[in-house]
Amino acid sequence: METLEDLTARMRPLFIGGDWRRAEGADTIEVCDPCTGAPFARTGTASAEQVSAAAQAAARAFATWRRTAAADRAALLDGFAAGLRARKPVLVALQMRNNGKPRAEAETDLDDAAACFDYYAGLARGLDAPRAAETLSDPHFAGRRADAPIGPVGLIVPWNFPLVTSAWKIAPALAAGCTAVLKVSEMTPLAELAYGDIAQEIGLPAGVLNIVTGRAEVGRAIGSDPRFAKLSFTGSNGVGAAVMAAAAARTVPVSLELGGKSPIVVTADADLELAADLVAGGIFTNCGQMCSATSRLIVEEPVAEALVAALVERAENLALGAPETAEMGPLTTRPHYLRVSAMFARARQEGARCLTGGAAEGDPAGQFVRPTIYEDVPAASFLWREELFAPVLAVRRCRDDAEAIRLANDTDFGLAATVVSGDPERAGAIAERIDAGHIWINTPQVILPETLWGGFRASGIGRELGPSGLEAYRQKKFITTRTAATA
Template structure:
């Protein structure tokens, strides 16, 4: 330049805190069990605290349900089933579901804030993903309620009875919707047990059911830890159990139901391979890796936790991934700019840290970003391992955190072999500019859902579920109605 004094120094301009306000509603100090349309204390009077994992402060006291409470809830659900819900026309049931969907939309902001406070997920995700999808699931299933005859042509669909549903802490309200909406649409009644670390939005959902005028006992919510869930599964009054959670607990539930006529669907763990070919749009693939493993702190059963990248682009992908990861903001889940929130619980945080150690002990190389993290609360910086082998535990086992294992491959066959070499079969991803390759890969991987040139996309009309130790049964779509009906 000929004569210049314009600045050549880069600016360190950045983002000021932009917290979503949490003062437009007030949580109650304590929440009871929701049985027969009313909030009641636990029979034992016991309570436990639910905390905000971002600052370890107590949000509310929650009733701890014992066997007697479980029994009351199942009986309430049975009564509602026999006297009201099974006899109601599909059209009438649909009206309630539509009403619930609309109230979820109306309360979207409050629900998103509570979801982020109770579970640690960034407000960007609870606001843009969890809550809108939860409402969408109710809208979708409301539409099915009076059209079940069309879902199963030539057959007559009738409800099963009382469903016991146990959901995890990673998508609290969304899992309520995945479980409750199809059950209710098909004419069943429900006893739901949310996770003990994230019970709040399920309890707010119970309030929504009250507001929607849902007949008493059609939806019941019992809060508590694993023992409450075990008591629910053991209860002889259930016709159907649906569980989403870890593979270990899923196996235990399957054992405890053995010999009973109770139907069961399981949606368990995963260790998905995200496969990047050399002809992929690399920058978009890198973004897909980020969405695949760092969405919701990696607390996603279908997370793309194994990256398989073709060797000719491995270096480029790893360099770009590092650069991209340095822009991920870890911190206050209520800040609108936060990309990665708090780890859901102390126990999970310790589990992830154990795996970080295991990976290094096994000889893999750890990369973590340099971003600052708050002092209080549970945090793990976005991380990945290179120099990993197929036999490493970090490749074989589900970590359920923001930790990626990177391997390379040379040929398509090698990629498929590595992708399938896992006890899990929930999801997978493929990135290539060639349509033919997409079909080859999607046919070659045994997994319930495979995304092509995208990752972690969900829609109520699309069935979701696994193969192998990732469970069985489908949720969403026409397939997702099947576990909640008897066909004749």
């Protein structure tokens, strides 16, 4: 079993065709500890030729993998889940060091990734079940439905939840009978390489899963490779648009899980202690670096003052620091830290009403920012409209449910939302009218593998998790025959 040193000092960081290979790209990636800003590892990047080799390995393996019994594919997915759990201590330690995640968050990430493989192993076992014939409107014909894996796929994942976002793509793709090339983020390139170790350990056929490291040019090489039958991307809207353009150039399907500016609606009859917990958790978890972060609080007027006061108290008492002791860690990457620092300066220039936070914290070598709350934020402000990917909450008050719904839907995005109310029927009615892909009522942001993930409008295209996540890697077809009486 690999140690933390094994994972941070790989001489061969590319997993192609079942083997580990040295990186031949011209670039080197420094992997940094966001608590100090200091590098603790270095790794190479794939060359264009190595990306092509990975695509070729996936294409070669697809011919056999697509015909592999679904039960056998399921058993290998079970092996991925077991392999993750066996490596839990070292992978948690690595995410704490590279992402700056508090221990509880890093442990949840690994547990959720393993659960995703468990779930799709279960779905895979039903894929080979025979389909019943259907009676058609013309008695001379009969038919049946069938589906097939879409082909080799290119998967590109972000840095904020490395193991989880990768599992959401790898598990359903392999369950469906697809082969894959995974590009990991250059900001957090190490954790997902454990999937290659597990693949070797469980005997995954060579080429079924390939993993490459690199920056934008590696992503572009994946996007333009003609051997990929589908592209799946999670990340920023700007890069997502480029991935979509690459897919459009070859007319292949694309799944995009992009940004969000999610609302949390609190009604006057809500349990305010619960509401404060859910608002704080929705924006301060993972230092706000979540596409689902409920960064817009819409609170009914009668309870607004009390709720905001409770949130300010929580923000100011939140333990900020190194992962072993903190409730909230640093921003993960230096470029993002600099963007957020500039955003605070912009908010001050605009005269935003900051109740707490609004600045970087402490040692300039680290990437810490204080939990921040802005009140009475104008609907036109960038604080209300733009995804900040930081522990920054914007607050507006509302008079009634209709205004709350209007404010909630006044966004270019539509990924997630939360409703907190003492009346379940009322909460359900509000949730039904909010345009978002996943909505929680009186609950933290629990995302179970059997549910569904994806958004409206600029939040993306397609859905991950649940049966929809598997169907995204399968093509539908219909087979029509003459009936026996007319053949």
